Amino acid sequence: MAWVSLMIAGLFEMFGVLMINKLHKDKNWQSVALMIIGFGASFLFLSYAMKQLPMGTAYAIWTGIGASGGAILGILFYDEPKDWKRIFFIGMILGAAVGLKLIS
Structure with a gap:
């Protein structure tokens, strides 16, 4: 379940990055709210994954995704x-990232 959580964290991280780009174009409160939700969910799922996975592995894969x-x-x-x-x-x-998964 930790690996699934890590993948979800990475997807929310991607969403947060998209919302940064949207915020630069639109500059409205919805973009800010979606960006905060995206990054907040990303950190939440990363935190859950790090309860079972080594910090270095989890962080490297999360940032890679x-x-x-x-x-x-x-x-x-x-x-x-x-x-x-x-x-x-x-x-x-x-x-x-796949290599880290294979050796962990």
Whole structure:
């Protein structure tokens, strides 16, 4: 269950990052509220996962999901660059997260 919680925490982290971008564009209270909810839920699920997983592993995977997921969402929804080098390094981040799961 800790791994599922960690994945959910990463997804909420991605949502929070999306809401930061939305806040920069819209500047309204709904964007602020959604950003706070996203990051709050992310920390809540991360905290739950860290009760069973080592802190370093949980944090590394959580940040990896948030960073790579945010980059992928930027590519998909905000026309950010999608050259092969960027995709390659995003894949390396995700591969490292999978590697940590395999050895934990």
